[in-house]
Amino acid sequence: MSSSVSIGNNNGVAVVTIDNPPVNALSFHVRELLMQALVSLRDEPSVAAIAITCAGRTFVAGADITEFGKPVRQPDLRALVAMLETIAKPTVAAIHGTALGGGLELALGCHFRVADTGAKLGLPEVKLGLLPGGGGTVRLPRLVGPLKALSMIVSGTPIVAAEALADGLVDAVFDGDLIAQAVSIAADMVAKGGPFTPVRDRNDRLDQANLPAFDKQAAALSKKARGLEAPIACAQSVRNALTLPFDEALAAERDLFVKLVAGDQSRAQRHLFFAERQAAKIAGKDVVRRKIARVGVIGAGTMGGGIAMAFANGGLPVTLLETTQEALQRGLTTIDKNYAVSAMRGSLSEDAKRQRLALFKGSTDYADLTDCDLIVEAVFEEMAVKKEVFGRLDAVAKPGAILATNTSYLDVNEIAASTSRPQDLLGMHFFSPANVMKLLEIVRADKTSPDVLATIADLARRIGKVPVVVGVCHGFVGNRMLAARGSELEPLLLEGATPRQVDQAFTDFGWPMGPFQMVDLAGLDIGWRNRKARGQTADIADTLCEQGHFGQKTGSGFYRYEDSSRTPLLNPEVEALIRDKAAGNGIAPRTIGTKEIIERTLYPMINEGAKILEEGIAARASDIDVVWVNGYGFPVGKGGPMFWASLEGVDKIIRRLDHWHQQTGKDVFRVAPLLRQMAETGSWDGAAG
Incomplete structure (x- = not known):
């Protein structure tokens, strides 16, 4: 067959291997070839059992997201899984890496599932504003029970192999040659004889007496949805598995999926999925990254301590510097308390807590930073203070060390000019609390070296951050737009x-x-x-x-x-x-409605985003969306301010801005030329300078 799907034979056990780099997504060409392979093996007398596995670093990590919202090409995943369930011979899915979304749904079509010890399994479609559309909400409850399925599907959080084994999602976990183990299990099943029951026909865990407990848990999860449609639809679909016959529940799942995939919320969340990956790409693939083995953080206050924790959470040893022993001890004590709270809540084991605390080295001597590969300044937000710090760092930091400022507003070029190595300096704008918030604005100064930029972007992902490269201006992307958003807040109060x-x-x-x-x-x-x-x-x-x-x-x-x-x-x-x-001020109070509040705060913010694009401070409109969703809480279901602008209607935004500009003369309402261009072309593309 094609290199995307190949078939081997191991003493009567057919081994079907999917090879669709990088993550073996179930694209149409893979589904088509896999369907042909399975149909031929189903009817082949010399084949007694079938094992499905994947090449590369992972099992099928999901469907091909680029196909969502487009006409469905057959066979779709539902047809593939349904055909798989018609095979009377024992079928085994051999899972390594991740089996997510459509990958796990494919595995649910098999009679048995085995996993590598490092495997993770889950149905994360809710994070794309969707529910599992290949039968996942109907089959998963039949293996793990409705309550566990509800938790997995509404949260979208994968579980590890050991948990999957305990819950009944997989039948065995191995540390070794997974394919050989899958073949061995398949052969054992052949020897034992059938019949082999498909997951769709396993109803012993669907006890309707548990319905009140299910509804209680579903209601609690729905409260956390904060206006998102997908979590509620997921809960309803899992409930259908408990209350409806299989085929009716499957049809209802499909109806809900079709409705969600066509909606604005899923479009917004799929936009963000691709936007985050685009933002993380730094020009110059061949740039050699610098090695980061130890990090220094200057300042043990709220921000500095959080930044230090972010690096320690990523497994990096940290030298934490303060001006006095008292301030240093206060910062280290706070860090210890933060980890203690995590351990108490169960989100961190005692062993992991000890390991992370062991990564910290406190100091009041700049000389202790000489072995650091990256030094992040997190001191008071005043230019004179920042320059003094970097002047001292210039004398002690080793050659090639990356120097970073955590400034929220200040001119990074001016800070870089205070050193003899401006090529090694950039901004790393963390968001508070830095050990929790995902966003990292990486501020590219005029002389920042490309390898420094690429190194920090990679490091950001290593410590679990979402990196976005931005240029130098007051407030960069996020805080500059925040200022525009806030410009009308006091006037709104004064007016009523x-x-x-x-x-x-x-x-x-x-x-x-x-x-x-x-x-x-x-x-x-x-x-x-x-x-x-x-x-x-x-x-x-x-x-x-x-x-x-x-x-x-x-x-x-x-x-x-x-x-x-x-x-x-x-x-x-x-x-x-x-x-x-x-x-x-001679202002007579009047009644102000919700619509006016939203328009007078969010429209200027979008307008400022257009100016940021014009100036080249952000490379893409989608980068701005990533900043605002991950750093400022812009609603995920609206996709970020620039995406939301396209849903709201750019023509409408321009009319309102023009109206307020004529009334007030305020510059914040002066329409950016790019915003007018967007209204004409329908695209932000090519906007950045």
Whole structure:
């Protein structure tokens, strides 16, 4: 047969091998050849059993996502699995690497499944705004039970081989020659004789007496969906497996899949899937990466400690530097407490906790950074302080060491000029908490060497971050657009909206929290300090800061917080302050609706994104989407601000921006030429400078 699907014979056991690099996706040409192979083997007298395996580093890691939303070419996965279930001879799936999505659904069509000890199995379609469309929601409950299936499918999180064995998803786990083991099991099954029951006919784990427990768990999971359709559809489809005959449940699964795949949410989530992979690609494949064996982090505060943890979580030893022993000990104690909390919650074993803590070396001496391959500065956000740090690093860092600043706003080119090695310096903008948040803005300075950029992009993935390369400007991509989003927040308050009303509009849109809740959480003093450095003011926020109200950490900000609680309560003092400021500015309060709140905050943000593309600060519109979804909580189901703009209608956005620009004359409403170009062409392509 073709090199994509080949057949071998081992003493009457046919070994069918799929070879479709890099991840053996079930593309049409693979499905077609696999169907032909299985049909021929089903009817071949010399073949007593069939083992399905894959070449390369993994079993089938999923369907071909590029085919989603296009006309279905037969055989589709459903037809392939259905045909597999007609084979009376014992069939065995030999799983190594990952069996995900369509790969696991293919394996569920076999009578038996064996796995390598390092294998992972799962149905992650929910992360693409979908549900398993090849029978996964109907077959998986028959092996692992409805509650376990519900958990796996709604979360989309794979399980390891040992767990799959305990749950009944696989029949055996081996550490060794997996194909030989699969052939041996197939031969044993032949010797024992049939009949061999397909998964579709195994109903012993579908006890409807468990329906109340199922509905309770499904309701709890649905609450976490935050407006996403796919998790709810997944839960419904698994419930159908419990309450409907197999073929009816299978048909219902297909109907739900077709509806989801055509919807905006799945389109948005598939866009993000490809966007993250595109953002991680750095020009210059042949660039030799530098070796990163030890990392130094300067500053053991909230940000520096989180950054240090991010590297330790990725298995890298870290030298953590502070100016005083007291500050260093405080930082190390916080790190220890953070890991202790993870261990207490069960997300980290005690052994793993000890291993990670052993990676930290504390110091107050810059000379202890001489063996570091990467040194990240995470000190106070002031240019003079940053320059002093890098001046000292210039004297102690070894040749070839990469120097990085964690600045959120400052000019990385100016920082690089304070060293004798600007080619080795770039920005690594982590997001707080740095050990949790996925985004890493990699700031490319004018003289940053290509190998430095490529090394840090690879390192970001190594420590579980989503890297996006951006250029130098105030605030880079994320914070620059955040400033545009926030430009109308105080005017909205002065004109009649309340902080709670604005925040409600945001959470209804799908944000995890509103802008006033967010600033209270981060601390009003951060924005205050930044405004003062730039000669800017904000009537309401500045007054709150002058009164010592910095948000949650002081018990009051735009909201009140009682007894160290994080629950925001109405703050009558703020409402009175808003009324006084409005009166002082001669503004008569009026009723402001949710639609206006969203348009006056998000439309300027999209407009700023267009300017960022024009200036070449971001290479692609999809990079901006990756930044905002992974760093700022833009709703996943809307695909990021630039993707959402195409759903919202760029013409509509331009009309509203033009209207507000005519009314106010504010530059934030001045329509970017690229936004008008997008309205004409329907594409952001070719926008970056």
